[in-house]
Amino acid sequence: MDTMRDRFIATTTRLLDEDPQLALVLAEISRDGFDRAERTHPHRVVNVGIREQLLIGAGAGMALTGLRPIVHTFASFLVERPFEQVKLDFGHQGVGGVLVSAGASYDWPAGGFTHMAPGDVALLDTLDGWTVHVPGHPDEAEALLRGAAAGDDRVYVRLSLQSNDRARPVGGTGGFTTVREGTGGVVIAVGPMLDNVLAATEGLDATVLYATTVRPFDGDGLRRAVGDRPAADVVIVEPYLAGTSTAAANDALTALPHRILGLGVARAELRRYGQMDEHLTAHGLDPLGLRQRIGGFLGH
Template structure:
């Protein structure tokens, strides 16, 4: 996904005189040719993430469309105040593109982990959040974001699904379950719904193999697809996200207001995993691997493993 972002943004800089790029040292080497070609619109401000956002906000106010990029904890956690003020308060638009996700850079320690990035943006208004599940979903997101002036966050990850679903902006049904989830003694109603966000789709599909559930996919959890959720949801809804567990609890509850349901929100736990390892080790620790998801979803829906 990272290379796809570099290739697409470099092409946008060449094609569109409105596109700008601001870096804070991360990925400066791969963007060096683009910076040399477009010194008036492409900048590396050094290890100054707050300045990166401030410069981006200033460029936006002049009519340019800035792309800002770094590891998620540097881009979101560290520069949160500037995002709040220099973009939100000024009503300026930018495209924030992160790498590292929740724990892709696990070997670098907790400084490079950001499971709470989307939750942070939820405290601010007007943000579209894209969480691509495959590298081929990234270019359409970036090109669409270049054509307007809203605030957009694109969360790239190392983990990805086996195939792309470029139409995943709204809830897209991947597997269709039967009424009542196929459980004996039930009444005619919609069966359980499991929503997978971005790269969680493949683990969810494997974890629910043999369960009579509907699995839906989205790569754009903000704004939440309220209409799609209400159309698909039965009395049991499971949301699996690759960031902090419960991040989407509020929009899901609001979307299903007045609809009796039980909800389970799975994601990265609040407890810090202090052993380094790699992203697969951390997924397993947080119960986001196939086995962990099967245990959690199966127990919630009453399936015996």
């Protein structure tokens, strides 16, 4: 199976051929994959070098001319390093574009903490008007990317090497999908966390919701899953900073007594970089770690 990043390159290359209003801005990362696209569309495929602030500025400038820019590099260099440009050049100027990241929270541990971005979604959460997609499979990444490229709004697509075994349908509304029904608590699995959550909750009387779009947050979907329970226990499992979506879930359940547990990447920096699976285990995001914490919270 190809990776989400492989699929992004193949899909964007096709979209550039199909849509003359689409542009691509790179900062060296993935440039080799777009070699043909750069030669075919030299005025719409631009590599700015290792200049991430310019990367965002150039993308927003293209948007001001009427193009639909797709802007790509590692998450830490796409959101964190040029955050001021994301805030001003896209948000303050009121233009749209598609930011597509690679690297996720710790896809390449050997790159060190500079190449890790567990706080990217939380950081974007401080800005208004961003749609955030977190696919859990290359097929989902392609569908979400195609939808984003066809729009005119501000979209962040967060790609990862971690992937679920199979794709789930990606609806146009961006709502949560019910994967498993139960009468106890509700567990929301975001993107590539789904397989581990399903393994961790096997045999538990809990509803499992799947989210590939986390902003806007599907409060209606959460309320439907809670149903007519007199109180709600909700667990949110995200592949980035723990607790990123707890406030959104709290807002959705203001009329109902509830408890919320946010699971994800801890704030503590792990300096023994190891491998991606070791980071999952260290943060308790492997099936065993999730089983212990979800089961404990739900009273199992």
